[in-house]
Amino acid sequence: MTILVGLDSIMKDGEKPRTDRIQRNKIPSFKLRDGDKARFRFITDADNIIRAYFHRIPIVFPSGKMWNEDVFCKREEGIECEFCKRVDEQERKAGLKLCSWVYAYEIQHKFQNPRLQKEEDAEVWKKNKSGMYVENINKAMFWLSGVGKDKVLLKMLANLNAKYGTLLDREYEITRSGFDKGTTYTIIPESPSAIPENIKHLNLPDLLKVVKGEILSLNPDEKPVLTSKEKEEAEEIPIARKVFKKPAAKKTKVEEEEVRHDADELF
Ligand SMILES: [Zn+2]
Numbered sequence: 001m002t003i004l005v006g007l008d009s010i011m012k013d014g015e016k017p018r019t020d021r022i023q024r025n026k027i028p029s030f031k032l033r034d035g036d037k038a039r040f041r042f043i044t045d046a047d048n049i050i051r052a053y054f055h056r057i058p059i060v061f062p063s064g065k066m067w068n069e070d071v072f073c074k075r076e077e078g079i080e081c082e083f084c085k086r087v088d089e090q091e092r093k094a095g096l097k098l099c100s101w102v103y104a105y106e107i108q109h110k111f112q113n114p115r116l117q118k119e120e121d122a123e124v125w126k127k128n129k130s131g132m133y134v135e136n137i138n139k140a141m142f143w144l145s146g147v148g149k150d151k152v153l154l155k156m157l158a159n160l161n162a163k164y165g166t167l168l169d170r171e172y173e174i175t176r177s178g179f180d181k182g183t184t185y186t187i188i189p190e191s192p193s194a195i196p197e198n199i200k201h202l203n204l205p206d207l208l209k210v211v212k213g214e215i216l217s218l219n220p221d222e223k224p225v226l227t228s229k230e231k232e233e234a235e236e237i238p239i240a241r242k243v244f245k246k247p248a249a250k251k252t253k254v255e256e257e258e259v260r261h262d263a264d265e266l267f
Helices: 007-015 149-164 207-211 228-235 253-258
Strands: 037-042 050-060 066-072 095-109 133-145 170-177 184-192
Touching: 050 207, 095 149, 095 207, 149 184
Parallel strands: none
Antiparallel strands: 037 095, 037 170, 050 066, 050 095, 095 133, 170 184
């Protein structure tokens, strides 16, 4: 925030969309959609997994391109949160998330890479024996996950940690089914295996800073060479916030629990 002098500049500032203050997070994120199955290992152990609340803010570029950005809700820290004051109910509510670093090997999808429809050079995913399309990843990713219906994911992770005393000693296979408040997860632990050397030596940024949106890239000091597409994107300035109203869904108990405001404590 800066002090403004002069009615003209004050008026102009008021016309700026609020969304221009949201920066896109460039850290690779581990995203599972309905039907996806992934193989991964935890880099963050149970003691350091972070619970936080996030707003989902839709952002639209002049080109019509849009994405939903998950924005940390500062209210948990006792700091005023501008998104908690949003007029739109979908944006105002903050959802409960678990945050960790994971090393993702692959994600199997029910459908072919949707990017192929827009980008010629997008990766073609190969079909495996089970008829799933395999996206090879092999890198560290930030996992911002909902807890699932009846907090199923949280409960499963707590059970696995109680059983093995750590989450780091093996790979896991996770499957997501359903979406929104009907989302459920299953996690299958593999046999124990040593942490691979390349994972041991990853130099990842502080998880808490990533959660808070204070770090938005894996290499904050480096100036990465942008592809022409990324450059175009970077030069575009979001102009409007588009609100996609979903048909009013009945609020389930789970939804009430996941959507803070009555500050349901978990740990
Ligand atoms: Zn908030």
